[in-house]
Amino acid sequence: MATTILVVDDKASVRTVVRDYLEEEGFRVVTAENGRTALYAARQEKPDLILLDIMMPDMGGYDFLRVYRKERNTPVILLTARVEESDKVLGLELGADDYVTKPFGIRELVARIRAVLRRSGGAAPQPAVLRAGDLALDLDAHTVQRGGHPIRLTPSEFELLATLMASPGRAFTRMELLERLQGIAIEGVEHTVNTHIHNLRAKIEPDPSHPTYIEAVFGVGYRFRSDE
Numbered sequence: 001m002a003t004t005i006l007v008v009d010d011k012a013s014v015r016t017v018v019r020d021y022l023e024e025e026g027f028r029v030v031t032a033e034n035g036r037t038a039l040y041a042a043r044q045e046k047p048d049l050i051l052l053d054i055m056m057p058d059m060g061g062y063d064f065l066r067v068y069r070k071e072r073n074t075p076v077i078l079l080t081a082r083v084e085e086s087d088k089v090l091g092l093e094l095g096a097d098d099y100v101t102k103p104f105g106i107r108e109l110v111a112r113i114r115a116v117l118r119r120s121g122g123a124a125p126q127p128a129v130l131r132a133g134d135l136a137l138d139l140d141a142h143t144v145q146r147g148g149h150p151i152r153l154t155p156s157e158f159e160l161l162a163t164l165m166a167s168p169g170r171a172f173t174r175m176e177l178l179e180r181l182q183g184i185a186i187e188g189v190e191h192t193v194n195t196h197i198h199n200l201r202a203k204i205e206p207d208p209s210h211p212t213y214i215e216a217v218f219g220v221g222y223r224f225r226s227d228e
Helices: 012-024 035-045 061-068 085-093 106-120 155-166 174-182 190-204
Strands: 004-008 028-032 049-053 076-080 098-101 129-132 135-138 143-146 149-151 214-217 221-224
Touching: 004 012, 004 035, 012 028, 012 106, 028 035, 035 049, 035 061, 049 061, 049 106, 061 076, 061 085, 076 106, 098 106, 106 155, 129 155, 135 155, 155 190, 155 221, 174 190, 174 221, 190 214, 190 221
Parallel strands: 004 028, 004 049, 049 076, 076 098
Antiparallel strands: 129 135, 135 143, 143 149, 214 221
């Protein structure tokens, strides 16, 4: 049975991006837009872990914790734009297990989820090594090799490659790829992704001028070549 994650955030864009990525990682995801609906969802679904935004209308994250901690000890990771130490301490004192500061990288968030689940004894889908030809990407070790030789990638390049390799044959728009890099939808220009793709191709392609792994999709964005 899949590990269930409850994602609580008042921003639909955040809920959508996090849900889609966690589902690709093998988790079952339930969402809620505020603390009140989250209480109902948590009582009905009994999630294995809760991702909880702090600043929300109609019952914020702190108030949710005050109520829910009297009922269950489900692991909770706070999602917060606040960086003051007092805010983090309050969340931990109320029973949160970890916190992630917005804007966050989606790979970092997944790593923290797995770490908290391990500490709590919960089950988590085992990370896979993604392979294509002589290219291998280890999601857990955060390493990439081609022909057995390590390739050094920036965090953004690793995130892009992991996203593309996890869904070979699927065309991603540039905005979708930007969202994966930032964790939330952002205003940006196309050359931001184009530049990362250019640098990534230079590192992983046998011949970057004639790419065989990362294909451009005219009018859309990019996709990782499917062997099918």
